[in-house]
Amino acid sequence: MKIKTRFAPSPTGNLHFGNVRTALFSWLFAKKNKGKFILRIEDTDVARNDLKSVKNILEVMKWLGLNWDEKIYFQSKRFSFYKKIITLMLKKKVAYKCYCSESVLKNKKKYQILKKKKPKYDRTCRNLKNNIFLKKKSFVIRFKNPKSGYVEFNDKIRGMIKFNNSELDDFIIQRRDGNPTYNFCVVVDDLDMKITHVIRGEDHISNTPKQINIFYSLKAKIPIYAHLPIILDENKKKISKKNSNINIIKYFKEGFLPEAILNYLVRLGWSNGNKEIFSLYEMKKNFSLDNVGKSSSILNIKRLLYLNKYYINNIISRKKIILLLKYYFKKENINIKYGPNIEEIFNLFKKRCSSLREIVVSSSYLYNKFLNLNNIFLTNLSNKYVLIVFKISYYNFKCINLWSSSKIWKKIVLMSFKNKLYLKNIINILRVTFTGKLNSPSISKIIFLIGKKKILFNLKKCILFLKKCFI
Structure with a gap:
């Protein structure tokens, strides 16, 4: 059997960790078994579809x-194909037209709830014979679900x-506007595309018997x-497309590495002994x-930060x-022509930062041509004290012939000793x-x-600025 899996998101919001883990597991299963993996956009819900969401899916x-x-x-481009299958199902009498109005259906549902019954269609139209008067009425098409077994x-x-x-409904497979529904399209597509394995979230379990029938x-x-x-968020609540904190593209913008994201996701529910770090080759x-557990996973962003930092420092090539x-x-509009070499920045900040953007933001001041003089008043020391530090720093730094961090440090220590100033104050x-x-x-090293x-x-x-403050 040629293995074939699919990832089938609906374009009604941004991809989150749950969606992408499903995509990853489907992809890995296909690749492990030398099969195929396809991407299918399930956009039959015309009212909720969003082109931005489609873009987000492809980007991620x-x-x-x-x-x-x-x-x-x-799916929106396959409607004519779906209608052919629905026509065939009507012909085979495994589906039927339902003429019950929406108001009638609502009243029936209210009555069932009042009687503490499970709300479902009472199959009024299931065995209706063709009637010339019914042709003018609007209708939906329902699947004729088996009553027993x-x-x-x-x-x-x-x-x-x-x-x-007996617990299942004669659910709608085509709406009044002629558009097919999710549970129907999924089956037709999986059949037509020869999908062998459907890997998806547990929230779809209730759909599975309908689709199997x-x-x-x-x-x-x-x-x-x-x-x-x-997958639950850090508050142990079900993750949602509306939560921007779990939108995967956010992590791209923040400078996370795709390899770290995949490594993090693969360990949400799957294990391989005690191993934690997996290359894509090792994952495949x-x-x-068989090694996917049944228990829910809880997002731990600190763990993701740790993994990303680990990949920055140990895995990805310099x-x-x-x-x-x-x-x-470039994304932060920082001109790197007028500042330190990027490799020097990386060496200095890689152990301190958990993402690439954090390295960039943390080092941005190294590319400023002029200082923001207001910064010197962030200390609790007097302006006169600050002025003394500036003067002796200017003199001592000017005397350094071979500019290096070690010589700069020696000068700072010497400044403290000679001028009887606290080293900590000078540094601050x-x-x-x-x-x-x-x-x-x-x-x-910064200097x-x-x-x-x-x-x-x-x-x-700075010296001139502070002198003016004393005039």
Whole structure:
């Protein structure tokens, strides 16, 4: 059997961790078994479809490298094909036209709820004969679900699952406007595209018996199902497309690495011994549905930050990291021509930052031509004290012939000793002055990277500025 899986998102919002994990597991299963993986956009819900969502889906899939093996399928472009199948089902009498008005259906539902019954269609139109007066009425088309018996399927993750047909509804497969519905289109597409394994979230379990019965009505073989456990957010609530914190594209913008994202996602529900770090090759080699657990996974963003930092420091090649950093500097409108070499920036900040954008933002002051003089007042020290530090710093830094961080540090220590100033105070004044921050990497390394010429220029400027304050 040639394995074929699919990822079939609806374009009604941004992809989140749950969607992408489904895509990853489907992709890995196909690749592990030398099969095919397809991308299908399930856009039959015309009212809720969003072109931005389609763009988001494609961007995320390409960024993560989850490439598909055939053209992208859009359900909205297959309506004529669906209608042919519905016509066939009407002919075979496994579907029927329902003329009940929406108001009548609502009243029936209210009555059932009042009687504490499970709301479902009472099959009024199930066995109606052709009537000339009915032709003028609007209708939906319903699937003629079996009234008795059971639907059983062996889920690859959850084992045998059984539903009683008497609990199922004669659900709608075509709306009044002529558009087909989700549960119908899914079956027709999976059958037409020869999908062998349907890997999706556990929230689809309730749809599965409906879909299996449609397969049976078409005399078709059902695919193998695997329903993945749900992913909860950090508050242990079901994740939603509306939550921007779990929108995958956000992590691209923040400078996360796709390799780290995939490594994080693959461990949400799947394991391979005690191993935590997986390359894409290792994922494909080792992935198995047998090792997917049934329990829900909880998002841990701290864990993702750790993984991303680990990949930045240990896995991804320096050449690739430098290229990506240049991209993020450009995105932040920072001109890297007038500042330190990117490799020096990476060396200094890689252990302190968890994402590439964080490295860029944290080091942006190194590319400023002029200092923001208001920064010098962030300390609790007097302006006169600050002025003394500026003057002795200017003199000592000017005397350094061979500009290096080690010589800069020796000068700072010497300044403290000779002038009887607290070393901590000198460091804090220089740090706030040149970085605008209360925390930064080693101040001697920062001063070295800024460069002697720019340091002396700005120190002189600060001295003149403070002298004016005393006039």
